[in-house]
Amino acid sequence: DTVLTQSPALAVSPGERVTISCRASESVSTLMHWYQQKPGQQPTLLIYLASNLESGVPARFSGSGSGTDFTLTIDPVEADDTATYYCQQSWNDPLTFGSGTKLEIK
Amino acid sequence: QVQLKESGPGLVQPSETLSLTCTVSGFSLTSYSVSWVRQPSGKGPEWMGRMWYDGDTAYNSALKSRLSISRDTSKNQVFLKMNSLQTDDTGTYYCTRDRVRYYRGYYFDYWGQGVMVTVSS
Numbered sequence: 001d002t003v004l005t006q007s008p009a010l011a012v013s014p015g016e017r018v019t020i021s022c023r024a025s026e027s028v029s030t031l032m033h034w035y036q037q038k039p040g041q042q043p044t045l046l047i048y049l050a051s052n053l054e055s056g057v058p059a060r061f062s063g064s065g066s067g068t069d070f071t072l073t074i075d076p077v078e079a080d081d082t083a084t085y086y087c088q089q090s091w092n093d094p095l096t097f098g099s100g101t102k103l104e105i106k
Numbered sequence: 107q108v109q110l111k112e113s114g115p116g117l118v119q120p121s122e123t124l125s126l127t128c129t130v131s132g133f134s135l136t137s138y139s140v141s142w143v144r145q146p147s148g149k150g151p152e153w154m155g156r157m158w159y160d161g162d163t164a165y166n167s168a169l170k171s172r173l174s175i176s177r178d179t180s181k182n183q184v185f186l187k188m189n190s191l192q193t194d195d196t197g198t199y200y201c202t203r204d205r206v207r208y209y210r211g212y213y214f215d216y217w218g219q220g221v222m223v224t225v226s227s
Contacts, residue, residue: 001168033213042200042217043151049211086150090212094166095153 004098011104017075020101022087024068031091032070038083079105108132110201110218118225128184128201139204140184146197157184191225
């Protein structure tokens with residue numbers, strides 16, 4: 001299976017820029033997608049196909065990358081962005097998710 | 107608007123079978139595929155399998171021997187059955203609407219609220 005590795009946690013202050021990384025154990029082309037999950041809620045789609053912003057998602061969120069290295073950027077960060085962020089690949093079977101990066105807003 | 111809602115028992119005995127139902131509205135099961143995704147507490151999600159819009163199915167190879175996904179389009183429902191449950195099957199089970207872009211561009215644009223399943227005697 002394709003393993004997606006994410007840093008466990010980050011802490012930033014409101015107004016700052018934060019980058020959340022996801023590294024794949026093998027190439028996934030640009031078939032990487034990002035989700036936000038707030039405590040007690042289901043995940044919601046933020047970015048699809050590495051860099052496409054889902055409708056209704058604030059333009060503060062952006063995604064980049066290809067191959068094995070991907071980044072989700074939030075700029076500027078707001079207090080409401082407190083959540084865990086997951087990457088998900090669909091190039092290889094089975095579809096897999098990362099273990100998540102928990103973002104704390106100081 | 108698009109909605110998905112999972113239902114089923116919250117507690118299952120070890121070695122028994124889990125049966126869950128996903129009831130959808132706002133879209134047709136013959137136009138969109140629906141997946142089941144589960145998430146142990148504090149961990150990342152795991153894709154379990156998919157009911158394709160054309161009635162075909164796809165399964166995560168790790169679960170394939172225990173898992174069955176079916177549907178009733180007249181009731182707008184997708185079903186999950188998984189047998190031989192163990193304690194590490196405990197978690198929240200979600201159904202999702204799948205979106206597909208290009209070749210293998212599969213991702214999940216709507217999620218149900220999830221149902222917590224505990225495997226315990």
